[in-house]
Amino acid sequence: MAGAPLHKILTVVWAAGGASAAARERTQAAAQLAADMKAEFAVLALGLGTGTVAPALAVAGANEILVSEEEALQVAPGEAGLRAIERACELTGADLVLLPADSLGRDWAPRLAYRLGAGLVTEVTDWSLAAGRPIFERLVFGGKAIATMVVAEGRAVAATRPGAGRRDAPPPSGRGEVRALGLPIPLDPLWPRVVRRQSEEREGPGLDEARVIVSGGRGLGGPEGFARLGDLAAALGGALGASRAAVDEGWAPATWQIGQTGKTVAPELYIAVGISGASQHLVGCSKAKTIVAINSDPDAPIFDYARFGVVGDWRVIVPALTAAVKEMRDR
Numbered sequence: 001m002a003g004a005p006l007h008k009i010l011t012v013v014w015a016a017g018g019a020s021a022a023a024r025e026r027t028q029a030a031a032q033l034a035a036d037m038k039a040e041f042a043v044l045a046l047g048l049g050t051g052t053v054a055p056a057l058a059v060a061g062a063n064e065i066l067v068s069e070e071e072a073l074q075v076a077p078g079e080a081g082l083r084a085i086e087r088a089c090e091l092t093g094a095d096l097v098l099l100p101a102d103s104l105g106r107d108w109a110p111r112l113a114y115r116l117g118a119g120l121v122t123e124v125t126d127w128s129l130a131a132g133r134p135i136f137e138r139l140v141f142g143g144k145a146i147a148t149m150v151v152a153e154g155r156a157v158a159a160t161r162p163g164a165g166r167r168d169a170p171p172p173s174g175r176g177e178v179r180a181l182g183l184p185i186p187l188d189p190l191w192p193r194v195v196r197r198q199s200e201e202r203e204g205p206g207l208d209e210a211r212v213i214v215s216g217g218r219g220l221g222g223p224e225g226f227a228r229l230g231d232l233a234a235a236l237g238g239a240l241g242a243s244r245a246a247v248d249e250g251w252a253p254a255t256w257q258i259g260q261t262g263k264t265v266a267p268e269l270y271i272a273v274g275i276s277g278a279s280q281h282l283v284g285c286s287k288a289k290t291i292v293a294i295n296s297d298p299d300a301p302i303f304d305y306a307r308f309g310v311v312g313d314w315r316v317i318v319p320a321l322t323a324a325v326k327e328m329r330d331r
């Protein structure tokens with residue numbers, strides 16, 4: 001039996017140094033859900049420099065923006081972040097908390113649910129509504145099936161993947177009222193700390209941010225294929241991705257891998273080149289708005305998921321496509 005409708009949504013974004021595209025998109029999806037549920041909506045922005053993100057988050061639909069810029073969030077984001085989120089739940093009375101299903105969010109979600117006595121759904125890819133409570137979707141069996149899950153009663157915590165809840169029409173701008181969380185978070189010497197940060201060297205946008213991703217698979221036949229895909233990605237202002245087969249072959253770094261054991265991405269455009277379309281790959285890119293497949297096998301499973309498909313050898317198609325994009329761009 002369905003429980004009482006939920007009334008207050010809190011979403012958590014990591015916004016150190018600015019509101020990333022991912023943070024804005026998460027805010028927008030949560031704001032839309034709040035509008036559909038006729039619920040109140042607040043965002044907790046975590047990290048140093050979050051004070052400046054209010055205008056961007058307000059445009060994305062945030063009414064109330066709680067900010068925490070505690071130093072401890074940099075040093076021990078797992079523990080300090082959890083305390084900040086708990087405090088934000090107290091302040092807002094949130095009964096639905098949306099966390100990102102990234103490495104930090106996956107750490108926070110079960111611990112927060114336990115502390116709040118809330119039900120938990122993880123790896124959420126989309127949602128709908130019934131009687132004021134969300135019905136969450138998550139992919140199961142390596143992306144071969146969708147499970148629908150509800151937290152039938154009481155508060156709910158959901159860890160949501162990139163692109164979850166994305167709708168075509170963005171919600172109206174929110175009020176954007178900023179409030180400091182007001183919780184000092186002293187660093188506990190027993191907390192696990194970040195000892196070193198290493199950024200991936202990459203030209204152009206990262207996979208989390210990119211509006212266009214050009215991804216290569218085993219069908220490229222070797223590492224040099226990625227140089228050709230790089231030309232196309234650069235022409236489109238996009239990023240390079242890879243299938244696990246290409247990564248296992250050593251043609252692309254592991255950080256480029258898309259899929260069940262790689263990254264989940266949700267770009268506007270995903271171009272899959274020489275990728276067969278295994279469910280374990282698709283689980284990482286199914287939230288792309290448009291998938292284009294280039295494959296020499298007309299029966300490749302990727303064509304069942306692609307909006308546009310080109311049957312042929314990538315060696316012919318990709319250079320022609322790159323030239324056409326450059327010509328259009330420079331026109």
Ligand SMILES: Cc1cc2nc3c(=O)[nH]c(=O)nc-3n(C[C@H](O)[C@H](O)[C@H](O)COP(=O)(O)OP(=O)(O)OC[C@H]3O[C@@H](n4cnc5c(N)ncnc54)[C@H](O)[C@@H]3O)c2cc1C
Nearest residue numbers: 217218219243244245259260261262274276281296297314
């Ligand atoms: C537990 C588990 C987790 C996994 N996690 C992931 C994951 O995170 N990400 C992932 O990608 N995979 C993952 N896999 C592996 C997955 O099952 C597939 O094996 C893998 O995705 C296949 O990669 P591929 O499509 O590049 O290669 P293939 O399946 O070998 O496909 C190559 C494609 O290239 C096409 N092709 C060949 N030559 C050309 C040409 N000249 N021009 C155009 N097309 C050409 C072929 O027709 C074919 O369709 C996982 C598997 C398991 C069991």
